[in-house]
Every structure is written in C-alpha cells, then in structure tokens.
Amino acid sequence: MSADIPDTDAGDGPRSDTGETAMHRAEEPTVNPLVSVRDLEKYYPVTEGVIRRSKSYVKAVDGVSFDIFPGETFAVVGESGCGKTTLGKTVARLYETTGGSIVFDGQDVTDLDGKALRQLRRNVQVVYQDPSSSLNPRRRIENIIKEPLDVHDVGSKAERRERVAELLRLVDLPEEFRHRYPNALSGGQKQRVAIARAIAVEPKFVVLDEPTSALDVSVQAKIISLLDDLQDELDLTYLLISHDLSLVKNVADRIGVMYLGNFMEVANSEQLFQNPLNPYTEQLLSAIPVIESYEQELKPTAVEVQGETPDPQNPPSGCSFNPRCHRRFDACDAVEPVLVEVEPGHLTRCLHDPGEKREEVIQTLPEGVSVEDRAGGRTE
C-alpha cells in the first residue's frame, strides 16, 4: 500500500530493481491515498538579540513523506522532541509548512488560506493530548461541542442541538452532561467531549495527538475502544501520534518511527514488530517495559540503549541516530542514509541498507568490510 511513499526521497533506487513495487501496485490499483505528504518540512527559527534575528533553525520536521489511505490508522511513534506533534499539526494545517506538499483527497492543500482553508477544516480535525487544557473551562459542554457546527454554519439552531445530543450518545456520555462545565468531568469524560467536538462536523480525517497519554490505564482502554468503534462507524482515517509502542501495535495499521524530524522506519504494524529493520526501532522495542513473559519473547534480543536524543539545533552529521546506535560503523557519521524499501511496504533509513547511497558508503569503508544490503538483493 505504501509502495510509493518515498518517491521524491529515495528516487528510483533499489525499488525499481526488485520489481516488487510494481506487483504491489497492481494488487490495489484503485485506492488513492486520502492524505499524501511529500518532503514536508517545518523549521522553527532560533532567534537572537533584540531584533529577533534568526540565527539558525530547528528542523522539527525535515523532509517527511508518507501516504495515509482511507479508513486506515497511520501511527507516528517516537521519543519526546522528535517532531511528531509538529508533524501532526503541520499535516492538519495548523502550522504553516516550510517546504514540501500536503495533498488531501486529491487537492493540494499546502498553501490554502481563507475560505478554502476553512473548508478543509471540515474534513480535518484534531484531538489533543490533555483534555483539561484543550477544553475551554468557561463554556458548557454543549457549547464546546457545538462550536465547530456554529463556525461551519451547519444546520439550523434546533438541528445543532439535536446533533449535540447525537454526538454525546456516540461517545457514550449521558445527555444531561450538555449543561455541565469541563471541570465537573473526569479525565476520560473530558477526552470523550474532545472527541465529540472533533467528529461534530463529520470529518474524514482526524489527527489524534497522544489521545490517551494523559489518562489512567483503565480509562485509556475505554478511549481506545471508543476511537476504534468510531472509526468503523463513521469511516474515519486516523493519524495517531503516540510514544507508546504497545498501544500503537494494537491500534495502527501502519507505523512510522520518527527520530529527529524524520522517519527511521515505516512499516505495517506486523512487519515492524516482527522484523524491525532499523537499529533505532530495535532499541525502542527492547526498552518497552512489558507485563507478560510471553511478551518478552516478542521483543528483540536486549540491546543496550545508549544516550539520549541529541539537541535538535545541532543534529549529528551523517545519520542522525549514529551516536546512539549499536550497529554503527565508519560511514555512519559521514553519509546521510535515505529511506529504502526493503520489502513491500517496509522502509528503513539505515546505511546497513544503503540503497542508492551504496557507492558512497563503500568509499568510506576500510578495505575488506562490506555492508548488508537487503534491498539490493544481496544474499547474506
């Protein structure tokens, strides 16, 4: 499904050699992605002095490309500060892009503004992490849920009231809650209100920014199953942003593992957990605290995790992960790896799978050393 993800990124590298891509495309010729992001960039200026001269940039999102297909849940996982929230907000057009393009439902929405952007908002909604701060404490639940309907001028007054009742039912809240204020609700209930508000205008695409991480586990499970039910019922497509790999494993169809502004690995959830290709994914997986012994067996053999996310203002040269990597070799701080499709729908960014950078990598290697190249078809 994701066969054509890095079109602009990895060029015609190894994929055209394998022929798998073409085959894969032929299977599902008609499905067009709902959201298609190409080389998305979002830089924050670092300012200095009284006149706020920009000195340098923090590349929060740096050339990310992916597709999300209708009805699918695409998850972005990564540690704090890797740019996953920025990515979500940029895709939802809450932030201006620095570069790249976002195509939504066949329409280029990268530079929309005014009326057209407002129109887009009917189809793209966001649920935020902490419902206590995303709901206005001075408005009643009814008004909170109704606000998007007012903004987009949906239906008559009576119809809107009716719709609020329907939405409360959809998120399993009793109707009398419409008169309450957010502070009279528990965390889980507040998050349900936030979800009701997001689906009020019948969007096609919802960005879920850590929707459960502010909640207790027993409530988390409820919210997850609610989101799951809503997805089936209303035909929603989700971009789920999370740091919790066990959650993502169970909810997402495809997963992008993000590190310092870019994807290190993109795969469907099965592939990612059974056969992680990127060393960063291996480290993440081996660090999950699990609760069952048979879960332990699913984790890759314990890898010693080293260091912390570097300062995004001065990212390391070459591969951004190289200072922490347990499979690091000489070329890693010199050559920047690209996303390479190793098996259908499974991409990794690592010089162990160099793709088109093969020549460059070989030049930096001392004699007698070779690299694996799963995509190049070399048998091990």
Added chain:
Amino acid sequence: MTRPLLDVSGLSVSFDTYEGRHDVLNGVDLTVDEGETVALVGETGCGKSVTARSIMGTLPRPPGDITAGEIHYDGTNLLSDKGAHERVKGDEMSMIFQDPMTYLSPVYPVGSMMADVATYSGGKNASWWDVLKNLLGRRENNAEIRERSIELLDRMRIPDPEGALDRYPVELSGGMRQRVIIAMALINNPEFLIADEPTTALDVTVQNQILDLLRERVEERNLSMLYITHNLGVAREIADRICIMYAGEIVEVGRTKEIFDDPLHPYTRGLLDSIPKLTGFDGTGIDGQIPDYTDPPSGCRFHPRCPAAMEGTCDVDPVDEYQVGGNRAVACHLYDDGMGFDEAEAIASDEATYQDDDEQRPAEVGAGGDT
C-alpha cells in the same frame, strides 16, 4: 521472616479542604524487608504519594492529618516521636522525585545543590555563620564533598561528571537531571530509598537506562526501596514484591511474578487487562472512576466498579486482608482467609472478568461522585 525494615500498619490519612474531609488513606498496611524492592502501583489519585510522604514525614499538616496507624522503621515508631522521625529521615532515608525540574533549583549549579544536601540533610544544626560561609563557598569539607559528588555522578554514568557539577539543571537533558536527582539521593549513604515515579517524565529508552542504574545501585549497596509507579511494566522490571493500591487501600500484595501470572483481586485483573500488550489487546478497561474521597463507597471501596460485586456483602462489609495460598494477601470478599491458592485462582477466573457489555453504556457515569 525477620522483622521488616519498614512496617506501615493501619495508616489512615485525611485531608481537610473546603469541600469537606477527604478520607484518602484507609488503613494501609505495607512492609519492606531489608534489601528488598517493593513497588506500590496504582492509578492517579489513589494515594501512592500520600503514603510516601507520610513515611518521609513531609506530609503537609494541615491540611493532612494522620488519623490512625503506625509507621515503624527498624523498630523505631516514627509517628509517635517527631525527633526520631527527623533523625531517621535525615540519616537513613532518601527520596527520588518524579519531575527533576521542579525539585532542582534553576538558579544553583548541580554541584552546589549536592553539597547542600550533603551538608544539611537530616536537619543538622548549622549556625548562621556556617550557612554564610557555605554560601560563600568556604565549606570546610568542600573538597571531600566534591570528590564524593564526582564519584557518584560518575557511577550514574554522567559523561564528564566534573563539568556537570558546575552546570545548571537547564543545561542538562531530562535523563541527566534524573541521574543527578538519584545521585543526590544517594550522597548521604541512605539505607532506604523512596522513589516516587522517577521515570514517568522520561522516554522509554532513557527510562530503561535509569531503571538499570537504579537497580545496580540498589544491589550494590543492599538498599531497600519503595518504588512508586503507575506503570505495571516498570514495576515488573524493578520490584521483588508488588502492592496494588486502589482508592487509599492496598488491595493485593504478592511477589512480582505471582501478581502478573495470577492476579486475584478484580481491580488488579482489570488493570492488567487494560494495558495494551505487544501480543494483542482486547481489554475493555474498568468502568467508572476513582471514588470521591469525601464520601467513599461503603464496604469495599472498589465495589461500584467491580464486575464481581456481591450485593449485600461488598457494599456493606468493610474488607479485611485475606491470606491466600501462602504469601499472597488480597482484600476482596471473593476469597476467604487461608484459602488454598488453586481454589482462589478458580474463583478469580470465574468471577472477576471484564466483558465489553454494550448494554451498560454510559459507563463512566455509574460511579458517582463527580460533581
């Protein structure tokens, strides 16, 4: 079994607020043996931190009020003797906090804070002259403290420990700050550590490193530790024994493996069910929410959310802790004191299960108290 190092029995704590009296802790029993790590696991607002603060003697009083119970540390009754509490707290206990940024001062370098902890902890008498001298950096044993700090930071695998002493907390990353906090807790060679969610604010990869370090240090010095967390996965990695807490009561105690393999209390079972696992996830969560402490449910505090609640029993009779199959303790009316383990297991899997029942939809409303 020898006498436990820390023995909390029947601890009840209330808070007076303008909303009324909150009966938060309700007879908490807890023991930590020497060299043992015990995890106290529970959800937000269940009273984990209140328990820790009562043990540390840092409970704000008022509004807090210890209404009943005893805390014995190595035979000393801490609650009846304030002086002894101060002494024990300073000499033998240390606490690691959750969010290093709130516990480290932003205006002092790391080294200066470590030196202060080393000098003043335990409420040692210091004259204003000493304080002034210390402030001006003329501490008598400055060199010795500095050396000890460097060694500790080095042990915590902080790169360039000497340089780190002269840096301010903002200049360190989250994981490094947490390492500094742990080093600070260890500087006076405590015997007993209370760790209050030390890894919650950290990423998984960093969390893993911190847990490894903590475990190493604890083993190396044969420390006893009370580890407070809401994450069962973390508890499983670090603890020898686990106490599950719900609404101010300890509902189940057992060795780590037993708790995870055969949870008995319905709450523990629901909690374990709710966690998404790598192997799959079909949990439904637990209906309702933690009760209002101004008016806690009668009988078992968990009964309004419990799938196995028995009318006439669970909502009336307060629960005792029942010993089940040797060294398990569970506070639930489903079980009887001295019951064999197999029998208990059978009851647990028959009765205490959670099903996604669409009929009972407005789930979170059921348990009242949210006004």
